[in-house]
Amino acid sequence: MRLLSRNAECLFWLARYLERVASLARIVEMQSSFGGYDRDRGWNWLLTLHTDEARFRERFEPAADTIIAFYLTDVANPGSIRSSTRWARENARALRPFIPLEMWAQLNVFHSMIERVNAEDIRLSQLPRTCAQIRAGCLAQIGIAESTLYRDEGYEFFKLGLMIERADQTSRLLDVKFAQNATTGASTDQSDDFVFWSTILRTAAAYQVFHRLEPAGADAQRVARFLVFNPSHPRAIGFCVRSMTDALEMLRRGFGLHTTNVCLEACEVLTEGLHTAARDPALHLRLHEFNDWVQQSLIGLTAEIDNAFFRKRMPALAAESTDAPIGSKSPPDVAPVSQSQKQTQTQTQDQKQS
Numbered sequence: 601m602r603l604l605s606r607n608a609e610c611l612f613w614l615a616r617y618l619e620r621v622a623s624l625a626r627i628v629e630m631q632s633s634f635g636g637y638d639r640d641r642g643w644n645w646l647l648t649l650h651t652d653e654a655r656f657r658e659r660f661e662p663a664a665d666t667i668i669a670f671y672l673t674d675v676a677n678p679g680s681i682r683s684s685t686r687w688a689r690e691n692a693r694a695l696r697p698f699i700p701l702e703m704w705a706q707l708n709v710f711h712s713m714i715e716r717v718n719a720e721d722i723r724l725s726q727l728p729r730t731c732a733q734i735r736a737g738c739l740a741q742i743g744i745a746e747s748t749l750y751r752d753e754g755y756e757f758f759k760l761g762l763m764i765e766r767a768d769q770t771s772r773l774l775d776v777k778f779a780q781n782a783t784t785g786a787s788t789d790q791s792d793d794f795v796f797w798s799t800i801l802r803t804a805a806a807y808q809v810f811h812r813l814e815p816a817g818a819d820a821q822r823v824a825r826f827l828v829f830n831p832s833h834p835r836a837i838g839f840c841v842r843s844m845t846d847a848l849e850m851l852r853r854g855f856g857l858h859t860t861n862v863c864l865e866a867c868e869v870l871t872e873g874l875h876t877a878a879r880d881p882a883l884h885l886r887l888h889e890f891n892d893w894v895q896q897s898l899i900g901l902t903a904e905i906d907n908a909f910f911r912k913r914m915p916a917l918a919a920e921s922t923d924a925p926i927g928s929k930s931p932p933d934v935a936p937v938s939q940s941q942k943q944t945q946t947q948t949q950d951q952k953q954s
Contacts, residue, residue, distance in 0.1 A: 603753040607698050609910040610691040611754050615745075615761035617688035621681050621714075622738035623769035627776070628671060629731035630803040632724060643667040649772060649779035650679060668722050672730075681734060685714045700748040703741070710737040753855050760847040760905065767840035768898050770827055771891040773804060777820070778888040797823045804835050821884040828890075829878050837894060841870050844901070859908040866901040873897065 631643060643664045647653045652670075655677070660666040674680045689711045692704060713733065721730045742762065749755045777796065797818040801807040804827055814822050830836040845867045852860040877883055877890055 603757075605910055607695060607754060608757040610694045611699075611758040612761035612905070612910075614688050614691040614695070615742075615758045616765040617684045617691070618738050618741050619762050619765035619769065620679075621684045621688070622735050622742075623766070623773070624671060624679075624681055624684075625731040625734040625738070626803045627773065628668065629728055629735075630776075630799055632727045632731070633799065645776070645779040645782070646671060648782050649775060652677075652679070664724075665722075668727065669719070672722050673717055682714055682717070685711055698754065700744075702744050702748050706741050706744050710741055713737060753851060753857070756847045756851050756855075757909075760844055763840040763843040763847070764898055764902060766835060767837045767844075768895055770804065770835050770837050770840070771894040771898075773800060774824055774827055775888055775891045776800065778891075793820070794818060800827075806833055806835060809833060820887070824884045824887055825878075828883075829874065838874055841867060841874060845871070857909070863901065863904045863908055866897070866904050870894075870897050870901070 627646070627649075631646065644662050644667070646667055647656050647662070656662070656667070656670055659676070660670065670677050670680065672681050675683050675686070677683060689707055692699060692707050696704060714737075717730060720726060745758060749758060794817070797820060798807065800823055801810050801818060806827065810818065810823070810826055814826065816822065826833070827836055829838045831838055831842065833839055845864065848860045848864050848867060851857045852864070873893065880886070883890060
């Protein structure tokens, strides 16, 4: 029996939301460890990083406690950890006859834990522990999926969503310095710079392997090149793009889904762009522009996947169901975009959410 397109879409978005939750928890934990609890400007860069300034200021005055709550527990923010976890569970609910019991049980445990997070849990003294618990819950969910999901088309869509979101989140993590400088001003202290890039590595779970491969130490150029181009680290953008290509090739060759061709072309553009950037000795000086290009390319790839598999329906599957997939009700993609494209994406997101 072939996979329904609505199930493929739900698996795709389930993976994306889980990875999104884990990555946001990593970034918040990094700020709580590296930046402290500055109620004036120390946390404002999170809003810049996610282009959420306007949305946030409609309801709140900038302060550390309100920004933390906005990204962890605010259900009115579609990009918050609580909202993303709820959407992950809704996609999994639609997959109940399809996914293993272990996946559903673990997601319910994780969802209940997120729903219990309260104001005390997100105070600075408790925030690192809370974020660590959230990351552990996401890793457990993804690990169970890797161990139990049947290796049919559904697994490839789960993998595809996971890697697209992970590449986006790694580019976002590498853009933290730009967001901080745009908000608080550039730091000239080289020791602060070393600590910052070391913290970025820890946040990306790459600290030990980086120092094993790069004994010269952490600086902007080395860290950026490692997290962009390393072919063996699972959070590096290059690794993620290769995994996306492999998933699409498996859908085309292994399962006969020839609508993957346009999506594969989008992956080829990403791959060529990475090869070009690898030859740029001053990439770390243009990292913000590069990250913006990566994020826009991933948004374009997501649109091609949506058109190829979810909106038009896979030809062999269209006759099996006429119901709209729950994935079509997914909340906005909150990947940061350039200011010039922010308004256009916001309009598209509103249409998707309605």
